[in-house]
Structures are given as structure tokens and as C-alpha cells.
Amino acid sequence: MVRLPYLIALSTLFSYGLLFAFGQMRDFFRKLIDLSKSTSEDLKGYAPICLGLEDFYTRRLYLRIQDCFSRPIASAPDAWFDVVERYSNDNNKTLHRTSNTTKCLNLGSYNYLGFAAADEYCTPRVIESLKKYSPSTCSARVDGGTTNLHTELEELVARFVGKPGAILFGMGYVTNSAIIPALLGKGGLIISDSLNHNSIVNGARGSSASVRVFQHNCPSHLEEVLREQIAEGQPRTHRPWKKIIVIVEGIYSMEGELCKLPEIIAVCKKYKAYTYLDEAHSIGAVGKSGRGVCELLGVDTDDVDIMMGTFTKSFGSCGGYIAASKDIIQYLKHTCAAHLYATSMSPPAVQQVISAIKVILGEDGSSRGAQKLARIRENSNFFRSELQKMGFEVLGDNDSPVMPIMLYNPAKIPAFSRECLRQDVAVVTVAFPATPLLLARARICISASHSREDLMKGLEVISKVGDLVGIKYFPAEPPKCVEESEKALSLKRKAVDPLETLGQYNHVFCPL
């Protein structure tokens, strides 16, 4: 949970207000200048693509810090990668690539188990399958797009996740957008967590079902919503709902939190609602053998009706899957539009996932899988505890490889990002609209391919930059060494107690 101190909220609001005011002033002058120019013949009679304030945020706020986003890289997104340098001649409006690159520590890519770069077991097999099956099948799964690899992977995924059957798709985003309309239609109800990913929101909108939202990770509010909705029925007609599906995610990517799965499943069972679990960030990354949040939290996979996941994060490939009972999979294969119309998943990508799962399960004959899983757990816990000791405000639960560091102020976003890049550490900063307006953050993603030295370097740079930018909102823990701790304690006593310093002046203000 984020605790936003009043002073920081006020200063953040003030900063945004200032930026907004400047933006409006510039827009006003732009309008004056445009009035004097006439529109070209081609565009007369056409309404503009963006009217008025629709792209205000893009033009006036985002463009100023555009160089912090979409940084191109010139190598594989491994633990260290090459970031391409860019320059701008017109104050960040357009950025041009140079051919220079800088080697930076990668704390931003979703590479949880380290399969991103060429891997000794996976890559030769991928190249073999590329030569045999070509990069694409040019056809939908139901036409001529199903190869041996696809059927093999579906069985393997079903076995790995712990469900009877599975179905594959070529892109994780499309999985959610195309499956939810196939499961529900008009007369159904979707209850989704307030911080769910955009693909789930899109899928819910694309089906014609009604959507209600419950407070993030709050099973008691979910129960309230369920009771209210079942009692009231459909809006206006009050007929009973045809079905209710509750959609939650395993790890929320902007919070780093684990979902309270056992309680939510208990509530859903009590009220006969179906559950849909989106494990995009948690499959392969958490759990003793990498099987996701169900394994970590001790939930039986039979209790979750539909489990969805993607292969982009932990398996270093692309695509998504749905795992459920054999009947549901059969039905989805017959109805789901993405299965019937979209090009099937690229065969080399399928082979990459097959090899990655075999490594994780230990079926390749080595213990690399278990080592990777242990390393990512160690790395995440170590990094998180060190950051908290330094005084940063870090969100998320233990064991989760995603850790957001709160920044709050809009000016700290580019400051943090650029300073870190200058010191060869690449971090990801996220602001509105992916997060609420006041809660901008920097998000760190730890990988199993980070060694202890990499993490120490990352911590050192983040600590230095954090001091410079001023984001250590909590008091730092004193270090373990004795004389240093005494020095630190005395400093702490002087620094952290502002009332004491004010108290020195009491005799000045106090009239008595």
C-alpha cells in the first residue's frame, strides 16, 4: 500500500499545476499563431485527428521527457545491454539515432529467468526448428497453421501449469482480448480488479457483458460487490445474471504485489462465480518449481477455472496461452476468433518455449532450471531488502521480482531516469496514464541472469541518484558496523527530528 504524505501530495499537485498552466499558455499562443495562418486546401472540411485537449498531455508534458521512454537497444535484452544514444535538436520534439551505444545494466526488461539472450540449450533447437518450419506458417491454426510443435507445446503447457488442456495464441494481448468475448456475452457479468491490465479491460469491453470493478486486492469488497450484484440482477430488467466471472492477476506489474488468491477463490466458490487468473508476470517466476502463484500460495489449480499466461516474460519468447478443462478448451478452439482467424504462433518461438519449459522442469538433464529459480528468488529478496534499508519507498511483496520505487514528483521522473543512464544503469520510469497522476514510480525488474556484482552496482548507483534526486522518503536503517552505527545514529537524531530543531526557536515565538 502506498502511503502518500500530505506535503509530497501538495508539492506534486503544485508541479502538475505549473506544468498544466505553462501548457495552456503555450496552447493559447499556438492558437493565436494558427489563426493568422490559413489551413491548406487538403485539410479543409476534415475534423482534426485530435481535438483540443485530447492530446494535451502528449504535446505539453510527455514530449518534454520523451527521451526517457522508448530507448532503442542494439543487443539482446540480457543483464547488460547496449543502449543506443539519441540526440535532439529541437528540445525533445524529435529524437535522432546515432550509431553510438553505451553498455548499461538492464533493470527494466522482463527477463525473469534469463532466457532473453542466446541460451546454450534453447538456441540450437530454435535454429533447427527455424530451418525446418520457417519463421511463419502464413495460416490460421484451424487452416494450415497447426504443426507438431504447436500440439507438443499445448500438452507441455497443460502439464506444467497443472490443468487438463491448453490452447496457444501468438500474442499475449490478443489472448485476453479474444478469449473474454468468447466466454461471456450479453447478460453476463465481469468483476475485475481495479488495477487490471489494459488487455483485460479491452477484452471486457469487447464482450457485451457488464463490467464492475472491485477494490484492488480486497476480498471483502469483492464479496460485497458479488452479493449486491447477484441480488440485483441485470441492470434495469433485474433478471438473474447468466454467469459471473471474476478476473484477477497473479502479480500486478505496476505494484509488484501478489494477489490474495486463496481468499478470493474462497469468496468465488461461495457465490458460484467463475475465476480467471492472469499469470502474465508470475508464471515461471514465482513458486518453488516456477509454476506460478498457485504453487506459491498453495492453491489447488482445480479451483481456478481458467488460467491465462504469456510466454514473453519468463520464457523469453512471445505469445500467450489459456489452460482450463478439456471441454472449455474444445469450446474455445471452436469459437475463439483469435484461433480461427489470426496467424498461428511462429514455430521458432514455440520451440523456444518448449525448450525453456524443459529447462525449468529439469527435463533437459541439467539442474539449470532449479538454479535459475533459486537465483531469481534470492536476487529479488536481496535487492528489495537493500532498497528498503536505504530508505526508498518500495512496493510489492516478498518473492516478487517486480519492485516499484516511488518517485511522486513529475520532475523527479526524468531526473532519476537520466542520471541513472549517465551512470550506465537503465531503469524504467512510469507516470500517468499507466499509473494514477500523483503516483509516478520507477519500476525495477530483477532477472536470474543478474549476478551479485550486477546487483551491488545497481544498488550503488540507485542510492547515489536517490540522494541527488531526493526520493529516500523513509529514514535509512543504520549499517551494521559499530562505530559507523554510532555516527549514523547521531546523524539520524539530528536530521530526522525536525520538531527538535524548531524547538530551539520556541523562546523566540513563544510570548510567555
Add this chain to the structure above:
Amino acid sequence: MATAVMNMTTAALDWVSIAFDAPLARAVVFGVHIDGHLVVEVLLIAVILFQLTRKSYKPPKKPLTDKEIDDLCEEWIPEPLHPPITEEMKAEPPTLESAAGPHTVIDGKEVVNFASANYLGLIGDDKIIDSCVASLEKYGVGSCGPRGFYGTIDVHLDCERRIAEFMGTPDSILYSYGISTIFSVIPAFCKKGDIIVADEGVHWGVQNGLYLSRSTVVYFKHNDMASLESTLEKLTHGNKQAEKIRRYIVVEALYQNSGQITPLNEIVRLKEKYRFRVILEESHSFGVLGNTGRGLAEHYGVPIEKIDIITASMGNALATDGGFCTGSARVVDHQRLSSSGYVFSASLPPYLASAAIAAVDHLEDNPSFLTTLRSNISLLREGLSNLPGLTIASDPLSPIVFLKLKKPTGSSKNDLELLNKITERALKEDSVFIVSTKRSVLDKCRLPVGIRVFVSAGHTASDIKKVSDSLQRVAALVLAEHI
């Protein structure tokens, strides 16, 4: 009797007037002589005011008690998550055991493959495979992040530039999956309150994009320009407000549900007359139509600047995966922040982007592929011209040769059964792999179903002869029993 009543009434009236003439009645307040009737009037007004201030009667609202809610929750029985599984749902498609080129292996047998949209025959091409291998060794398979967060790899930027160069537009933007291109582009530009005129035969991706955009959608008859003109006329006639609303026409260059080609010159004429913007879906015409494969605009000789937004999936002629959208710089820049399939999804795997670059280079260097493709199409159409029970319903230039039933049974389901029988027998008996239309229950398209034969530049004359002979034989057998 009457006099007695009269006397009583007069007596009562006298009594009343005496009561009114009582000392109270002689009061004078502020110089106003207060008569008795004033008291009655004041009382009446007081009563009226009193009644007006009372709340109107509403039956009291009794919210449900907890126990009642519990009972309702107990009683409620949800539908099962899936409807009962029928026999047709259990059908599994054939599994390929090798690359989906012009010849492929199914169940250990070699078959002639007319089911992959491999129009230029680039599946199995050595140059493309070599560039992919180099990419895999350098970048690995996945890109591990969305475009905004270190998922932009230099091959993506090179690919975007190459495609823009090839099409002759200022810029282009890459998407990571073919079908998500169109249903992300449409909601990025069309919002609630805008007007979209779309063809009724567009495929599911376009329909989903139209639904997600929440704009007002008006469909016109499939590929019928007169119907389009009358729809545009109706929408803009006398509508002053139309100036401020964004208006779009959405069409596919080559419809995958029927094989028809859109007359682009007509569309551009109508667009300029009525001031609409055009979104052109070129998935099946990119790399196929036009002298050098640059798509429908080249085919009709229309300057590319007249088409506002062009989208295409690269999973067909270019034999890779993913999609792109191209247009003016403003159009492309807008999508980088507001297109959900671009912002919230991982980027295209780098080896597919380098395959796309290699394919575009190949196409530009060898336009002979297009002439081979065209001669294959005309050869096939000749061979299929006299099929018993089936007619060719697609355009002469379309690489999707669409065969419809001459006498449809009246229900799509029965039509599909017949067509599936034909395709199954062709595969089993003649080793020819063709497919029928697959429609999802969620698809709103009502065009007739049929058999689609995808022609490729990699097919030889003997392959084409084999498929024509097979169809002649099987169609005669299957449809003779059922006509």
C-alpha cells in the same frame, strides 16, 4: 313545507352573518376593514400551504435484508462456462509435420498445400532464413518488453523505415501481431461520437475494432459503390454538425471473406466529395497487387498520399508475423501513445522484424514473383471454371480463389458440412490440402461460406493441375449425392 325549509335556511344564514358581524368582524387592521370572509380565506390559504409542504406519498423503500440477500445468492444458479460440446466442436485440424510451403507433410504423406497464404512463396527461402538465424544469435527470440520500456530494438526501427521507404510514405509503425493491428488502429483514431462507414464483409479483426471504438457504425452492401454513395449522402445531407465530427470509411483492399477487390479509385472520389478519411486494410493485397507489389494504391494508380491510413498484416505475402500501419507522420506519431496494442504489449520478436526486412528486399529485387503468381492464379481459375456444383466467386486478380456452392442449401451450417466433406476427401484421397471458410459464432459477417484456395508463386503447373483435377472429382461425388 317549503316555507319551513326556507325559514330554516334564512335563519341559518342570519345566524352566520351575525357571527361574522361579531366584534371580531369589526376589527380594523392597518386601515383595512377585516370582514369575516377574509378569515376564511386566510384559513384556506394556510391549509393549502400546509399541504404543499407535506412530502408526496411514496411507498417506503425497504432495502433487502442480509438474510434475503443470502437466500437470493443460494438460489442463483449460473450457466455452465461453456455450452455442451457437439460433434463438430471436436473436429481437429490436420497437423503439419514440416514447413507450410507449397508442399508439406501431413500424417507422413506429402501433400500439395493450398491452405497457406504464402503468396510469394517465401516460406523456406534461404535468404530469409539466414537473416533470421543471424538475428536469433544476436538478439535471442523474444524482445522482453513493450516498445516504451527497452523493447525497441534497432531492427524494429530499421524495419519501420524500410516499409515506409517501400510504400512511399513518411513513416510507419510496427505491431507485434497481425490481427491486433487493425483492432488497435481503429479505436486509436475513432472515438465515441464519430461516424464510420464500413463494408459488411470485413473480417473479425475489423469488426472488433469498430465495436471497441464506440463510434456510430453504418454498414454498406459488400463492395457495392452505389450503396456506399447513398449511405454517405444520407449521412452528410443537411448535417451541419458533420464538419466537427471525424468521419471514416473502412474497407479491405482484398476481402478475405469473399476474394473481392475494392475499387479504390471510386472510394477516393467519394472520399474527396464527402470529406471522409479512408482506413484501408491491406493484409492480403500487400505484396500481391500492383506492378511491384506495393498494394492497391499502385494497382489503381492512386497517389499514396490520398489514403489516410493503411494497415496490413505481415503474415501473408511477407511470410513473417506481425503487422504494420503507415500513413502521414501525424497519423503514425499519434499511434505511438494512444494505440493500445502498441503501448501495452511486448514488441515484435526481432528475428521476425529482420525476416520482414529481408522479405521486402527480396520483393523489391525480384518482381518476377508477382508475374508467376498472376499466371498461377489464371491457370487455376481456368482449371476450376467448370466445377460441378461450385462457382468461382472471387475477383480475377485475387490470390484467394473463393468457390461458392451453386445451389446453397439455405443454412450456413449445412453448406459448411458439404464443403468440409469435399475438403476432407480431397486431403485423404488426393493429397490436396484445401480449406473451407471457418466462421466463429462471434463473427457478424453474413457473406456466403465457401472453399478458399490460396495460390502461391511457389506452386508449379503440375500442383495446380492436381488441385483442379481433385476438386473436379470430389465435388462431382459429394455434391451429386446431395443436390
